[in-house]
Amino acid sequence: MTDWQPSALQLERIAYRQRRARRSTLIAVVSSVVLLVLVAIGIGSTPGWPRVRATFFDPQRAWEALPVVAEGLWLNIRVMLICAVLIVVIGMALAILRTLRGPIFFPLRVFAAAYTDVFRGLPLLLVIFLLGFGVPALRLQGVPNAAVIWGGAALVLTYSSYVAEVFRAGIESVHPSQRAAARSLGLSYRQTLRFVVLPQAVRRVMPPLLNDFVSLQKDSGLIAVLGVIDAIRAAQLETAIDFNFTPYVVAGLLFVALTIPLTRLTDYVARRQGWYGGGGGPV
Amino acid sequence: MTDWQPSALQLERIAYRQRRARRSTLIAVVSSVVLLVLVAIGIGSTPGWPRVRATFFDPQRAWEALPVVAEGLWLNIRVMLICAVLIVVIGMALAILRTLRGPIFFPLRVFAAAYTDVFRGLPLLLVIFLLGFGVPALRLQGVPNAAVIWGGAALVLTYSSYVAEVFRAGIESVHPSQRAAARSLGLSYRQTLRFVVLPQAVRRVMPPLLNDFVSLQKDSGLIAVLGVIDAIRAAQLETAIDFNFTPYVVAGLLFVALTIPLTRLTDYVARRQGWYGGGGGPV
Amino acid sequence: APEDESSSTSTPSGADACAKDKLAVKTAGTLAVGTDKPAYEPWFSNDDPANGKGYESAVTYAVAKKLGFETAEVKWQTVPFNSAFAPGPKKFDFDVNQVSISEDRRKAVDFSSGYYDVRQAVITTAGSKIANAKSVAELADAKLGAQVGTTSYTTAEELIKPKQKMAPYDTNDLAVQALKNKQLDGIVVDLPTGFYMTAAQLDDGKIVGQLPASSGQVEQFGFVLEKGSGLTGCLSQAVDALKSDGTLANLQKEYLTTQGAPELS
Amino acid sequence: MSLLSLRGVRKAYGDNVVLDDFGLEVSEGECVVLIGASGSGKSTLLRCINLLEVVDDGVIELAGTDITDPRADADKIRSTIGIVFQSYNLFPHLSVLDNATLAPIRVHGVPRDEARRRALEMLDRVGLRDKADARPDDLSGGQQQRAAIARALVNSPTLMLLDEITSALDPELVGEVLDLLRDLRSEGMTMLICTHEMAFAREIADQVCFLHQGRLLESGPPAQVLDNPSQPRTQEFLRRIRT
Amino acid sequence: MSLLSLRGVRKAYGDNVVLDDFGLEVSEGECVVLIGASGSGKSTLLRCINLLEVVDDGVIELAGTDITDPRADADKIRSTIGIVFQSYNLFPHLSVLDNATLAPIRVHGVPRDEARRRALEMLDRVGLRDKADARPDDLSGGQQQRAAIARALVNSPTLMLLDEITSALDPELVGEVLDLLRDLRSEGMTMLICTHEMAFAREIADQVCFLHQGRLLESGPPAQVLDNPSQPRTQEFLRRIRT
Numbered sequence A, B: 001m002t003d004w005q006p007s008a009l010q011l012e013r014i015a016y017r018q019r020r021a022r023r024s025t026l027i028a029v030v031s032s033v034v035l036l037v038l039v040a041i042g043i044g045s046t047p048g049w050p051r052v053r054a055t056f057f058d059p060q061r062a063w064e065a066l067p068v069v070a071e072g073l074w075l076n077i078r079v080m081l082i083c084a085v086l087i088v089v090i091g092m093a094l095a096i097l098r099t100l101r102g103p104i105f106f107p108l109r110v111f112a113a114a115y116t117d118v119f120r121g122l123p124l125l126l127v128i129f130l131l132g133f134g135v136p137a138l139r140l141q142g143v144p145n146a147a148v149i150w151g152g153a154a155l156v157l158t159y160s161s162y163v164a165e166v167f168r169a170g171i172e173s174v175h176p177s178q179r180a181a182a183r184s185l186g187l188s189y190r191q192t193l194r195f196v197v198l199p200q201a202v203r204r205v206m207p208p209l210l211n212d213f214v215s216l217q218k219d220s221g222l223i224a225v226l227g228v229i230d231a232i233r234a235a236q237l238e239t240a241i242d243f244n245f246t247p248y249v250v251a252g253l254l255f256v257a258l259t260i261p262l263t264r265l266t267d268y269v270a271r272r273q274g275w276y277g278g279g280g281g282p283v
Numbered sequence C: 001a002p003e004d005e006s007s008s009t010s011t012p013s014g015a016d017a018c019a020k021d022k023l024a025v026k027t028a029g030t031l032a033v034g035t036d037k038p039a040y041e042p043w044f045s046n047d048d049p050a051n052g053k054g055y056e057s058a059v060t061y062a063v064a065k066k067l068g069f070e071t072a073e074v075k076w077q078t079v080p081f082n083s084a085f086a087p088g089p090k091k092f093d094f095d096v097n098q099v100s101i102s103e104d105r106r107k108a109v110d111f112s113s114g115y116y117d118v119r120q121a122v123i124t125t126a127g128s129k130i131a132n133a134k135s136v137a138e139l140a141d142a143k144l145g146a147q148v149g150t151t152s153y154t155t156a157e158e159l160i161k162p163k164q165k166m167a168p169y170d171t172n173d174l175a176v177q178a179l180k181n182k183q184l185d186g187i188v189v190d191l192p193t194g195f196y197m198t199a200a201q202l203d204d205g206k207i208v209g210q211l212p213a214s215s216g217q218v219e220q221f222g223f224v225l226e227k228g229s230g231l232t233g234c235l236s237q238a239v240d241a242l243k244s245d246g247t248l249a250n251l252q253k254e255y256l257t258t259q260g261a262p263e264l265s
Numbered sequence D, E: 001m002s003l004l005s006l007r008g009v010r011k012a013y014g015d016n017v018v019l020d021d022f023g024l025e026v027s028e029g030e031c032v033v034l035i036g037a038s039g040s041g042k043s044t045l046l047r048c049i050n051l052l053e054v055v056d057d058g059v060i061e062l063a064g065t066d067i068t069d070p071r072a073d074a075d076k077i078r079s080t081i082g083i084v085f086q087s088y089n090l091f092p093h094l095s096v097l098d099n100a101t102l103a104p105i106r107v108h109g110v111p112r113d114e115a116r117r118r119a120l121e122m123l124d125r126v127g128l129r130d131k132a133d134a135r136p137d138d139l140s141g142g143q144q145q146r147a148a149i150a151r152a153l154v155n156s157p158t159l160m161l162l163d164e165i166t167s168a169l170d171p172e173l174v175g176e177v178l179d180l181l182r183d184l185r186s187e188g189m190t191m192l193i194c195t196h197e198m199a200f201a202r203e204i205a206d207q208v209c210f211l212h213q214g215r216l217l218e219s220g221p222p223a224q225v226l227d228n229p230s231q232p233r234t235q236e237f238l239r240r241i242r243t
């Protein structure tokens, strides 16, 4: 069987498919390049382009702003990493509470639903204000005053309600016959969740989950309203010096540079492990 | 069969279950009330509480700020509604491009992936700056200059990349045997998507999809940096009058008031139609 | 005040080049003036730039009059700080928003002559650890805040070199809130705003003192114009005229409290 | 005494009464085969016994305890009952081997190596050893069914519920599964089997029960029910096969 | 001339060669039954014919055109071939009736009312009319199987691929499905059926094919293959049933 050699017909088919794939890539590449060039020429020849380039895309300004903005980004990253752990834990707990069945758990479901509704509905900025300015204003003994801590708490409260909904979607999408099979083997409710439902649920919602972490990374900057300096705020401070917006673009590129490897890696792993679809079929 | 009367044993079981459900509700209600009262007393007795109450929860100030903030909210709602339509369309298209199979579609998949990566990674604020300040600065002929339009475009670009990932998760979670069944009946790729894959996909991702629309509603306010007044901005203006944060709280409550009916309604419909789980089983 | 270097950008050629009908305004017969919303005291009054009260409002009307515009011909519009200097066409003829003149910024916009020589000050609340500071050096250990995008922030960083990172806030209101919460030891603001804050916004506010002028230069607030605007020269002329005839000094006396703040050594 | 005893069991989905005043006694070590038309309630009955559905009325007693009592510990009861579902319900994210070792390791506390050894042995008996590392989605219908059988049997439950477990198997494999069940029965396992294959029923059953519209219409030894049914409905049902 | 003709078909999943140099001729109106051990490649063969899998080599000709040609219009070809999957693959979000009317309305352009009428008629023939509005998840195994049969047959394809379509059916229903298939055959439908039930094969087949490890080992009329197999492997496979 290993000595199988494709027939002439099959070789012709393979060649045909390759030609088609190559042609479509070619068309795509050529048309993209043409489009890009056209857009570039079009934008480059507008009367305002030199000013826009100087204001948004000044390489020297970018280079100067880089260290400061990168330092701000470091705050985003730290806040994001620490909050992400708490958010996953709390979000998962809320999602589990919401998917409990039976009238006994009615109050828990109501609690989780109310939490999600309120913290998802409230603008993050308001939660940050309330916690970041409100709590320290209470002058409680022994409670920390630091802006980062209360800002982080606000992020956790808000994002855990988003993540809870994402997990819930995953949990509800697992067919009930899977639970039945697990329980029939004697697994408890917890074990069923842990070994059967959640592994399937989490895989299915990886893309929206990543959505939330990418936007957490960016929103972690909102705690800047409490007076700490994140990447965007650093860019703003730089911009104020000479009214040049390039530092913002630098911040944006840094964010994208952070996000892309994360996304590509997750996608790669997911596809390799067959988490998405059935992979590869022709239909 | 319709004349079936539960046996005494069954009546006893029903009563037992009701007792348990009632007891758990009672425990939950009592413990919540106790907790709330304790927290209220705890907060109320802190030295800073009178100041915090006056600063964040001043009923008269709230009443005064309400009309202005509500007017700002009206802008959020309009921007959100218009953008939402575009976002769903573009997000869906991107998700479909990303889930195409076969080497011919490789370039389309790459395009969709790149779009998602870039616009999901870029901070919304930067996209708003680039479009809202950059495009008008090009001084193009016949291109509208209005801040709301470019701000809206920035929202659409950014959010469609989020929504694309949500839809993609839904599409990938539909078992490939469903596609096979549809194609085997002679349905085309498009028809398979439309009648078989998407209806199942969209139902599964309703919660994260709502997530994105709730946060779109709030982020629609970011176009305030371009000089239009949304709810949060209106609250800020009110706050500047007398340095009282109550208007922010009013804005927050209005947002929550908008979100909750939407969420509850979707959940109700989803549960009735059996979109979530298998409903009702004991396991 | 030292000789103003900014008026040299484009000197009007003839004497009547600055006549009302020759002015390069957006819409003939009206003067479109931008400022942010909310408009803060003591530069404006009651968040209403059109009432002629508050220093910047009053100066604007005085300048308008010099250029030949009636009060009713001055049209105010809301311009967020960021869009005041974003590239591209502007809808306003000039913007007035406590913007400090600097050579760096001149790359992006035009400035008129300065209409106010500004000093930065540090304010705090009674009982704070810097309440009795006498020198800049004593402030180095304090946690200070300032509004983002202002020269208050950059000047303070340069002069005080605080050991803890300074906290930038979107608005001065937020900085005041943080000060009340003891999250800050002091706020750096321009002196007139500092007086206003200690009087109106803080229960036990206190001016610690004025910062020395940074690197010997006098900081000035100027009107912001579109880069290469044809109006810059005439506007500067008008400001200079108001300066020399004493109008500006009178208006400062009327609206801005600047007396009684100790100098920090 | 009966190991399993059902009395007056009722289960309805909405207006559709699927089990109606159902009664059955199964002694220890007995093999009871349920036959009946499609939709007559066989699978529902198995699901009720395994507490995957809550009965609307009636009592199900296992070894003398009422397992339908809401106070009963459902997890513990289920861990002594095995079930092979008609639709297999394998865990798609786990390999065949992991499907079969999940319960031994997590529920019965068998050490991992021991669990793997036993599972591989069981997979061997159903001819699936070479697919131990495959995902369920990559298996043929018959392979999935055998994986589900192995997953349930590896726990050696005292009561085994088997739903159409030979429907996707070829005649050779049916013979092997029959041998396997006979072995387990000789080790004392009690079995309740739903099937449409009368030959299979005849081979293994101690007692054959004929379900009709959610009621137990007729029961007895295979020779009696399958060859000399007393009820006209049973006769009609069985007529087709003999012609 | 043959309606369907396979020559040298090969299909492998990784190293696992599932179909190997497979050849088969099916004439118009013929009913060919595929038998063989679990995992021998029967379902894969049907999926390849329906272009749900891309073959690695070989030719599949339908009515004289090579459907494995990458230039072929797969949608059009599939719309003339019906398939009932071993695992049913009903659409869970649609009612049984909607499952059965989707293709007639969307692919064949049948007016909605007409499509419903025909679908209900077909559901009636498989005894499922009263479940027309039920969701697939609420059906018993046999009911799902019948819904899948109805969904495929309602399109009156010229070639029908049927994978273990009686596995979940009781003897009565098997008889009815047999009648249904005979009717359709007399209307000219060509059929390719996988089954493990030799009695069923004997009843319906014009030609029985025995698959072994992805190859066609033996084929001929049922009487020959089932009663007098020439290959030792076939003999071994069939021995179990006769004992």
Ligand SMILES: Nc1ncnc2c1ncn2[C@@H]1O[C@H](COP(=O)(O)OP(=O)(O)OP(=O)(O)O)[C@@H](O)[C@H]1O
Pocket (backbone or CB within 6 Å): D137, D138, D139, D140, D141, D142, D143, D168, E013, E016, E018, E036, E037, E038, E039, E040, E041, E042, E043, E044, E045, E086
């Ligand atoms: N998607 C897949 N990936 C990998 N291997 C597969 C896949 N589908 C089928 N196989 C393998 O191909 C072989 C043939 O499978 P197929 O489903 O055709 O068998 P079958 O003859 O229909 O068996 P059964 O009678 O059990 O249904 C099996 O060994 C199976 O494990």
Ligand SMILES: Nc1ncnc2c1ncn2[C@@H]1O[C@H](COP(=O)(O)OP(=O)(O)OP(=O)(O)O)[C@@H](O)[C@H]1O
Pocket (backbone or CB within 6 Å): D013, D016, D018, D036, D037, D038, D039, D040, D041, D042, D043, D044, D045, D086, E137, E138, E139, E140, E141, E142, E143, E168
């Ligand atoms: N979840 C459900 N909701 C509503 N009705 C259901 C549900 N499950 C089963 N039914 C109905 O209950 C009846 C009995 O189903 P059950 O699965 O017990 O039949 P069965 O005897 O196993 O049939 P088969 O031999 O076809 O597997 C059927 O009419 C079915 O439609």
Ligand SMILES: [Mg+2]
Pocket (backbone or CB within 6 Å): D042, D043, D044, D086, D163, E140, E141, E142
């Ligand atoms: Mg069943």
Ligand SMILES: [Mg+2]
Pocket (backbone or CB within 6 Å): D140, D141, D142, E042, E043, E044, E086, E163
């Ligand atoms: Mg098969």
